[in-house]
């Protein structure tokens with residue numbers, strides 16, 4: 001009888017989830033159960049490795065998924081850890097002054113499988129290093145707080161990558177796979193080993209009030225990369241990086257074509273970007289599953305190479321279509337418009353030379369740029385032109401050392417109205433104002449949850 005009772009108690013303890021500190025507000029998206037990382041033995045001295053504490057916390061709190069969900073609170077302090085995964089119906093909450101630091105010891109980074117839509121790691125063939133924060137097949141995940149920081153401490157990775165000392169592809173700072181109903185809000189990401197936020201095969205993602213910072217010469221530190229993902233909203237973000245501030249992708253050559261999952265219904269609003277060697281928003285170069293219905297509004301780029309750039313090439317297949325851009329303010333740009341048809345970079349020698357991307361329906365409205373070196377470098381693909389380009393109400397004020405040739409257009413077709421400097425003949429036809437969809441995409445909750453823990 002007594003042993004039975006003990007056994008029953010143990011079952012209950014396993015089945016019931018943790019009860020810890022309470023939430024200081026309740027409402028949609030606020031979790032019933034709240035624990036601190038210190039409850040799992042973590043030490044925030046910047047030196048103690050807390051990998052086991054994060055793993056224990058997530059395993060413990062995953063049991064709350066069916067009972068109101070759980071929040072893991074990271075208090076002020078410097079919390080060093082190896083990679084860890086998230087769970088469903090879960091909030092990772094970084095209080096003011098909290099900094100989660102990624103271990104710089106490569107032995108703390110296990111290897112994981114490459115993405116099926118890439119067929120191999122992006123830097124190197126074969127498997128890849130784990131992402132710092134990961135998760136697969138999750139529902140209802142929030143990363144938020146009082147602007148705490150997730151720091152990838154990427155310098156060691158950039159150095160080793162550039163010295164060609166890495167056997168495997170670098171991990172991303174945050175990668176969620178096959179997940180839905182995600183909110184990332186009011187947190188800062190710094191010094192990612194490679195890309196910062198990588199949402200892959202995800203649906204219904206809101207990224208709001210996020211700061212992303214990496215040195216402008218760091219290697220491949222893309223800000224936000226929605227990849228084969230649908231219904232993604234990126235609002236009020238500030239990104240300084242060594243690569244594209246945002247890059248929408250959908251798999252690589254024959255692997256992406258086979259996986260066949262597009263990135264679509266993506267909204268970007270009120271982005272501020274600084275990226276002197278890359279784009280404010282790139283579409284591609286990996287776009288083999290297709291990219292469509294992309295809406296960009298009310299955004300600013302400063303000292304950035306180009307604005308909304310299309311990157312593709314022979315072998316990619318797929319498509320980029322129905323892209324709508326309006327109301328950009330740009331300052332110090334090498335090219336306001338840049339389209340690339342020969343991006344190169346193939347996963348292996350099996351890319352299909354007959355896999356030609358279809359690029360069509362690209363609209364740019366109300367763009368004002370200052371200190372521009374060249375207005376448009378527009379290069380489609382021979383025998384596979386980029387078509388349906390529309391530009392209206394565009395003004396590029398030139399830099400003192402601007403190029404004499406302001407537009408260089410090959411294998412592109414479209415219309416322009418109210419564009420200065422006068423565009424190339426391929427865009428010369430007099431057009432109407434370009435279109436921007438009237439309907440509003442429904443992404444994320446009607447209002448961001450307001451929970452403090």
Ligand SMILES: *[C@@H]1O[C@H](CO)[C@@H](O)[C@H](O)[C@H]1NC(C)=O
Pocket residue numbers: 083084085110112113130134135136
């Ligand atoms: C995270 O989950 C993935 C599977 O989605 C697994 O391969 C990886 O080992 C996990 N990482 C950690 C640190 O537990």
Ligand SMILES: *[C@@H]1O[C@H](CO)[C@@H](O)[C@H](O)[C@H]1NC(C)=O
Pocket residue numbers: 136137178
């Ligand atoms: C996640 O879901 C995908 C697609 O349904 C499946 O192929 C994969 O095995 C799942 N991964 C995990 C770690 O459960």
Ligand SMILES: *[C@@H]1O[C@H](CO)[C@@H](O)[C@H](O)[C@H]1NC(C)=O
Pocket residue numbers: 147188211
């Ligand atoms: C968040 O922190 C970052 C890095 O310290 C800072 O640049 C940014 O201005 C902060 N954002 C807010 C809203 O306080």
Ligand SMILES: *[C@@H]1O[C@H](CO)[C@@H](O)[C@H](O)[C@H]1NC(C)=O
Pocket residue numbers: 180181182183204443444445446
């Ligand atoms: C999207 O996710 C939010 C939570 O982030 C949820 O409130 C909303 O119902 C989801 N929308 C759809 C269409 O699934």
Ligand SMILES: *[C@@H]1O[C@H](CO)[C@@H](O)[C@H](O)[C@H]1NC(C)=O
Pocket residue numbers: 347348349
């Ligand atoms: C591709 O082909 C080139 C030469 O034809 C060869 O040197 C290279 O190793 C091949 N690469 C792969 C990944 O098979």
Ligand SMILES: *[C@@H]1O[C@H](CO)[C@@H](O)[C@H](O)[C@H]1NC(C)=O
Pocket residue numbers: 366367368393
């Ligand atoms: C043209 O674009 C500018 C911003 O660059 C905007 O202020 C102006 O209202 C637009 N003009 C029209 C006619 O829409």
Ligand SMILES: *[C@@H]1O[C@H](CO)[C@@H](O)[C@H](O)[C@H]1NC(C)=O
Pocket residue numbers: 332371373399401
């Ligand atoms: C204008 O752009 C040039 C590069 O073309 C840069 O060196 C210069 O600082 C910029 N001027 C201003 C006022 O931002």
Ligand SMILES: *[C@@H]1O[C@H](CO)[C@@H](O)[C@H](O)[C@H]1NC(C)=O
Pocket residue numbers: 379405408409410
């Ligand atoms: C114009 O673009 C084409 C195609 O990219 C290139 O071959 C050519 O050199 C460019 N011309 C000038 C003057 O930059």
Ligand SMILES: *[C@@H]1O[C@H](CO)[C@@H](O)[C@H](O)[C@H]1NC(C)=O
Pocket residue numbers: 144145183185186209448449450451
């Ligand atoms: C982020 O901060 C804004 C402004 O303070 C607030 O409206 C929003 O609810 C916060 N997001 C979350 C998920 O708490």
